[in-house]
Amino acid sequence: MSWNAAWPRSREGRAEAARIGRALDALRQGGNPLAGEQFRAAVLRRLWRADAALLKGLAAYRRHPHQRGLEEPPVIWREGAARLLDYGGPGGRGGPPVLFVPSLVNRAHVLDLDEGASFLRFLRAQGVRPLLLDWGWPGPLERRFTLTDHIAGRLERALLAAPEGVVLAGYCMGGLLALAAALRQPARVRALALLATPWDFHVDPGAARLAKLLPGLEPVMEATGTVPVDALQAMFALLDPYGVAEKFRAFGRLDPASPRARRFVALEDWLNDGVPLAAPVARETIGGWYGANTPARGEWAVAGLPVAPGEWRKPAFLAIPARDRIVPPASAGALAGAMPGAVVHEAASGHIGMVAGQGAEAALWRPFLDWLRGA
Known part of the structure; x- marks a missing residue:
């Protein structure tokens, strides 16, 4: 492992790494009875500094005053915990409708994150009528749901409530759900967009590690009917175990x-x-x-129909983030290979940054809009 793997690329950090490198060289060369102690002291100093930077970032996050204050759009359909939100706004409902399908394990508003950071409000300003399927918090009924139920x-009943000729757009896990629904209801869907959508899960060795955790989750699933939020977050943190600490260290260096x-x-x-994940869906x-x-x-397969992406014959758009640590580009790329007629957009971004980061407009919003206008 490189000592620099998770260290800030600051002048101070580079100097600290250089000191550790010199101490390690002295230890390897021998002849210095104090080399071992010097190396140990250098490593401890570096670990202390890393911990201090992490705590500083966590404290800065907890103190930050920002709160999301966007007004929620009207609900045009509701069933159980699920709602269909209409972002068309007054006078904007004549534009091309796009129904967005998010993941089941995160809040839907990642696509409507904040002022100036809303994919859906950007599209509305460009004359599009965005619709958002909010799966909601699983209640007693949804905790018994399978993927087929969803x-x-x-999802299919939400499609029936949407305007005809809708474009169906799925993000992350929602892309798999959208693909399956579009294949089942091609007459209702004019075009299909799959954003950071996984397909070949075994391109990443971490997938098998996640699957091995499933038996250990059975007791809590039996007790609650779900995989709780904390357990889901811990599992996905395993895909990038150093990333959580590093992002808070970096935040601690920002101007609040x-x-x-x-x-x-x-x-x-x-x-x-x-959002917790229903136990049958988790399995x-x-x-x-x-x-x-x-x-x-x-x-x-969903309700007996195989999910075969090559069967989709209408326009399709696949966005693959180049720096995605949640859905490796090769996993999403396998889906592109199974849909030879799809437009493939490689975004210079990460999984979440592509839809809601500082560079999201260039990374995804405008390329998606360009495709939509020509689809």
Whole structure:
């Protein structure tokens, strides 16, 4: 492991790394009876500094005053915990409708994060009528749902409530749900957009590690009917174990009044406000998708219909973030390979940054809008 792997690229950090390197060289060369102690002291100093930077970033996040204050759009359909939100606004409902499908394990408003950081409000300003399916918090009924219940049930009925000729757009896990629904209801869907959507789960060795956690989750799933939010966050942190600490160290170096700091807080608040996953869906996704790789192997089906992306014959847009640590580009790229007619957009961004980061407008919003206008 490199000592520089998770250290800030500041002048102070580089100097600290150089001191450790010199101490390590002296230890390897021998002849200095104090080399071992010098190396140990240098490492401890560096670890102390890393911990101090982490605590500084965490404290700065907790003190930050930002709160999301966007007005919620009208609800045009509701069933159980799920709602369909209409971002068209007064006079904007004549534009091309796009129904966005988010993941089941995060709040839907990542696509409507904050002032100046809303994909949906950007599209509305460009004459599009965005609709957002908010899955909501799973109640007693939803905790018994399978993926088929969500897709062939809630999502398809939301499609029926949407205007005809809708474009269906899925983000992350929502892309798999949108793909399955579009294949089942092609007459209702004019075009399909899949944003940072996984397909071949086994391109990442971490997928198998996540799947091995499933038996240990059975007791809590039996007790609550869900995988709780904290457990989900811990699992996904395993995909990038050093990333959580490093992002808070970096935040601690920002000016709290800067737009970048505000965007970080908005995103972190969203991440920390997750949604539990129904136990039957957890078994299908963690065990089936991550463990058995059922989508890429052609073994995933919804209500008996195989989810075969090559069967989609209408316009399609696939956005693949180049720096995605949640959905590796090769995983999403496998879906592009299974849909030879799709327009593939490689975004110079990460998984969340593509839809809500500082560079989201250039990374995704405008390329998506350009495709939409020509679809």
